[in-house]
Amino acid sequence: MSKDKSAKIATPQPVRGTQDMLGDFADRFAYVVDAFERVRRLYGFKRVEVPVIEPTAVFARSLGETTDVVSKEMYSFDDRGGESITLRPEFTAGISRAFISNGWQQYAPLKVATHGPLFRYERPQKGRYRQFHQVDAEVLGSDSPLMDTELLVFADHLLRELGVSDGVTLNLNTLGDADSRDAWRAALVEHFQAHRGDLSEDSLVRLDKNPMRILDSKDPKDRPIADSAPDIDAYLTNEAQDFFAAVTAGLDAAGVAWKRDARLVRGLDYYRHTAFEFITDRLGAQGTVLGGGRYDGLIENLGGPATPAVGWAAGIERLAMLVDAERIDNRIDAVIALEDDAALAQAQQAMALLRAEGISVEMVANGSPRKRYDKAAKIPAHALISIGMRDGALNRNVRGDNETAKRVDAILQDI
Incomplete structure (x- = not known):
C-alpha cells in the first residue's frame, strides 16, 4: 500500500516526568x-x-x-x-x-x-x-x-x-x-507492638521490616502512636x-x-x-x-x-x-554590530582578542547592515561595539559606562 503523504506525522513529545530547559x-x-x-x-x-x-x-x-x-x-x-x-x-x-x-x-x-x-x-x-x-x-x-x-x-x-x-x-x-540504635529500635518495636491493632497496613509491614519508618508515617491513624513513641535520647x-x-x-x-x-x-x-x-x-x-x-x-x-x-x-x-x-545576570560581556561587511576581518579579530582575555562576545553580521546595530542593541550586554567603515577607514566605537566596557575599549585600541 502506498503511504498517504497527506497524513500528519505526530509531533514527538517528551517522556512524561521529564523536561526540556531553555531561557x-x-x-x-x-x-x-x-x-x-x-x-x-x-x-x-x-x-x-x-x-x-x-x-x-x-x-x-x-x-x-x-x-x-x-x-x-x-x-x-x-x-x-x-x-x-x-x-x-x-x-x-x-x-x-x-x-x-x-x-x-x-x-x-x-x-x-x-x-x-x-x-x-x-x-x-x-x-x-x-x-x-x-x-x-x-x-x-x-x-x-x-x-x-x-x-x-x-x-x-x-x-x-x-x-x-x-x-x-x-x-x-x-x-x-550501633549500640544506641539497636537499643532504640528494640524499644520502638515494643512500643508499636503494643499498638499493633491500631496501626495502618503500611505501618504493620514496616513493623516487621523497618520499624523506624513508622515514625515518618503520614497516615493520620499512625500519628498518635508515632508521636508517643520513645525518643532516642534515652538510649544514647x-x-x-x-x-x-x-x-x-x-x-x-x-x-x-x-x-x-x-x-x-x-x-x-x-x-x-x-x-x-x-x-x-x-x-x-x-x-x-x-x-x-x-x-x-x-x-x-x-x-x-x-x-x-x-x-x-x-x-x-x-x-x-x-x-x-534578579540574582542572575544573563548579559553577555560584549556584542559587536558589524555595520559594514568590509570590516568583517577586523570584527573577527576583535572577537578573538576579547575571548582570549576571557570576555564573552557575539556578533550580529547578518541581514541589512543598516539594521544590525539596532539588533545588537537589543541583546543584553555590558558593552555594545560597532565596527564599520567611514571615509575608507575603519571606524570602531564602544558604548557602555561600566568596567567591562572600559576593559573592552582598552583591548581593542589597536584595531
Missing part, C-alpha cells in the same frame, strides 16, 4: 551548578564522576530490598547479556561502589562532590521529575564529627551563596552509634552523646543555625549518628531542599571494608525554583 529556568539551573562548583572548591572537595548505569545489586543492597525506591521507583532492566542494570536513583551507592572497586581507600579521608542526572519512576509533582538532577557531596573514610560539621557548613554556605537560605531551617538529629551511649555534641558545637562555632528534630530518622541499619534536612515551606508539601547523614555501614554492606562515611544531596531543580531571577 529563565535553564539559567537558574546553571546558576545552581556554578555556585555548587565554586563552593565545593572552597571546601577542598574533589570532583568525582560515576556511571549513570550500575548493577542493580548496588542499589538493592544500599537502599534496601523493601524500600519503595527499590521495589517501585527504580528503572531496572536486563541488558543483552542478561545482567540486571539500573539507571542510578541516587549518587551515594555508586560513589561507595567506586570507592571499593577502584581502591580509593588509599585516599581516605576522601572528600568528593558531583552533580548530574538521576532517575526514579515516581509520580511527577512540583519540583519532582522522573529524570531529575542533584548536587552531591560525600566524605568517605573518616569517623570524625568534624567531617559532619564540615558538610553541614558546606551545605549552609551553598544555600547562602544561592540566596535561598531565608526561610530554610536545618533540622538535625542523632541516630546514635556516652560516645554517641559526645559525637552529637561535637557536631552541634562545630555548627555553633561556624554560625550555622540548627533545630533539633528528634523524629528525623533514617530507616536503614547502616545509618549512624548525624541525620539532617534543610527544610523550607516555599515548595509546598515536599519541603526538603537538601538532606543527608552519616552512613558508616554502607560500604561494608556493599562488600567493602568497614568504612565510616557521611554525605548529602540536593535537587538542582528544587534549588533553582527558589533562586531569585
